[in-house]
Amino acid sequence: MKFIKLTVFLLIVTACHNNKPVQKTIKEDVIYLSNDSLEGRQTGSKGELKAAKYIAQRFEDLGLQPKGTNGFFQEFSFKPKTNPHQKVNYTVKNGDSTITGTNVVGFIDNQAENTVIIGAHYDHLGYGAEGSLYRGETKQIHNGADDNASGVGVLLNLAQKLKDSNKSNNYLFITFSGEEMGLLGSNYYAKNPTVSNDKANYMINMDMVGRLKADSTLAVYGVGTSPIFKQTLKAHNNKFKLVQNESGVGPSDHTSFYNVDVPVLHFFTGQHEDYHKPSDDFDKLNYNGMRTISNYIFDVITDLNDNGKLPFRKTKNESEETPRFKVGLGVIPDYLFDGKGMRIDGISEDKPAQKAGLEKGDIVVKLGDSSVTDMMSYMKVLSTFNKGDKTKVVVDRNGEKVEKEIQF
Incomplete structure (x- = not known):
């Protein structure tokens, strides 16, 4: 009788265990x-x-x-x-x-x-x-x-x-x-x-x-x-x-x-x-x-x-307001950055940004004659350039303004 009770108990425990979600x-x-x-x-x-x-x-x-x-x-x-x-x-x-x-x-x-x-x-x-x-x-x-x-x-x-x-x-x-x-x-x-x-x-x-x-x-x-x-x-x-x-x-x-x-x-x-x-x-x-x-x-x-x-x-x-552009810097923007400018989160190989000496962490604050205050302003000014154009880019690098020349 004890054996039967023990068996029933183990079956109940096993059944309860089997009903638990697998962690x-x-x-x-x-x-x-x-x-x-x-x-x-x-x-x-x-x-x-x-x-x-x-x-x-x-x-x-x-x-x-x-x-x-x-x-x-x-x-x-x-x-x-x-x-x-x-x-x-x-x-x-x-x-x-x-x-x-x-x-x-x-x-x-x-x-x-x-x-x-x-x-x-x-x-x-x-x-x-x-x-x-x-x-x-x-x-x-x-x-x-x-x-x-x-x-x-x-x-x-x-x-x-x-x-x-x-x-x-x-x-x-x-x-x-x-x-x-x-x-x-x-x-x-x-x-x-x-x-x-x-x-x-x-x-x-x-x-x-x-x-x-x-x-x-x-x-x-x-x-x-x-x-x-x-x-x-x-x-x-x-x-x-x-x-x-x-x-x-x-x-x-x-x-x-x-x-x-x-x-x-x-x-x-x-x-x-x-x-x-x-x-x-x-x-x-x-x-x-x-x-x-x-x-x-x-x-x-x-x-x-x-x-x-x-x-x-x-x-x-x-997305309907996003301007279309024919060129790019070759960077990964930091879409979560909420400061002034466009912060670079990554640099693509053999692209304009890398060739110009831009670095991860740089904050683009000016492109050509236009100020860059956020992602939308960056995209708007970028849309004005064509392949082959040259211009200046100003970045904030650890609190210092650094100017580079970019060719698209």
């Missing part, structure tokens, strides 16, 4: 997703599908319900655009040029009226697809640890936190394919939702959240898409230097949801010299920073838990 750290998820074996997760590749299966298994282990069109998966087929201005044709016949991407969709059903969407793209550039900034002669894997294994890692961490909390909303977790090719996966989902867009409360997007800097600057875009966002972000911020942007339109997947009238927030820790290069590897990420970002987003979600359905508000499309 993994953000770092463990990032290391897997940015491993060479996934070959850069290019849309439609075997490596991307392997990543999709890993994410689906993580969703299942965390106790999420499948909410794709085929279990956790939502496939979409398309032909790559030959003209950047043409619309993507998702309805195509099978053929050599057809690519199939796979969104991975998991659901926490709290029997609530509305659903919060939490997203991050998991595709990247494979061995150096269009968009790569690598200029080496040998083909190399672009692992995309920050872009965007970091966002997926934080998404999975949030799924773990939200599994048994904040029950006033349902939660839909989507990892998107095709982002690097033009927000294709999120665009497809927004037009073919598995949970009605009318029931979408708001959408949180995380794209490149792995490089929080020493000054803890965190960019949050879309803060104008619902009136409550600014005060909520402020109320829970005691860690970050927030750089906020009102627009719901930007170069990441939140745009697809803003376009169907869903309030959006997009979190971003900034570009860097490894952006879209093979050197974007897991060992360069700030994992403490990612955990802090995850906790912050969780606090924001918790605050919004009992606010019902958030009102949506249209914002100015700042």
